[in-house]
Amino acid sequence: MSTSSLFQTYARADIQFERGEGVWLIATNGRRYMDCASGIAVSGLGHSHPKLVEALQEQAGKLWHVSNLYKVPAQEELGQLLVNNTFADRVFFCNSGTEAIEGALKTMRRYHYANGHPEKTRVITFEGAFHGRTMTALAAGGQQKYLEGFGPAPQGFDQVPLGDLEAVKAAITDETAGMLIEPVQGEGGIRPVDPAFLRALRELCDEHGLLLMLDEIQCGVGRTGKLFAYEWAGITPDLMAIAKGIGGGFPVGAFLATEEVAQVMQPGTHGTTYGGNLLAMAVGRAVMETLMEPGFLESVQRKSLLLKQSLAEVVDTHPEVFEEVRGSGLMLGLKCKLEAPKVLKAMRDAELLPVPAGDNVLRIMPPMIISEDEIKILTQKIAEAAKALETEAA
């Protein structure tokens, strides 16, 4: 038996970090690793970003927590920043992505209940999805490997293949409440959804009185080069779950909605002890202010192009190791030809830290503050790792 005090739910790599600086994580043995995944799309502004550190330290000296029974101006302020820059009119703050999914799904059902259609409870979801680890979020994701052994899954989800519009149409019944989709699937293997498909879903929702709910927990908050990925498709959702990047490493989640939808959630319908915590709001605000600085998102777009092109060259030069590079913005995936865990090990040996996803993909999602020189280092090191694998195989 392991001597660890922890549940053994992770096959943890034997690396420990003691500090972070920008895109770099410094291990206790002194090695400097490049964080190529931002802690799975969380540390979008890198580690120890001075503005985030300042915001947290300043708030820590004033007040940490007040109950949501009182007015919390810091929530209003971060909420307003989100409202000003998205489709949404209202925001509910929680602590994680899964909670945001759960709250938004409750809102979707309540919307139909309040509008005289309590039978509209079912949600169309898409194969390869991942929406989190509560029972409901797992049921929405529909992946058997995560559901196994946990008893009856909550009901109400109809899953169809990603991109199959005819299957979506066939799945719509009188009981359908809406659709839930990630504009870029993360855990599923960095699979961007065709903008035309998102537009078609929007049209279908409008035609049938359904709500379109987006999961931008991984792909949102600047990662694709727009504040939210749905902007690339030129549509707006009715509901959206966010988390990860909005806290820059401090736990924050939120769900956002139009007024028409949000107003069905009256006092008592939903709640949280920690959601909207003052430390979380201070950091979230610093994140939003940084992303909204003129030129920030444009710089993400420029760097995305450079990174994608450089990775495409690496893929071309090492076809025995990699099959393709795909994704959007700084949310990229290297589909491996060799087994991904083997490639992951070689990359870690080269002091790079990508994270695996489905479909034999390694996610390359560096902090958005990565410099062009650091992009060069990243791609050179990936090429070195690929060469080492080829030499080993020869």
Ligand SMILES: Cc1ncc(COP(=O)(O)O)c(C=O)c1O
């Ligand atoms: C798209 C997506 N939805 C939901 C979640 C769940 O978020 P959390 O782990 O914060 O509960 C994740 C986490 O990886 C995610 O990538």
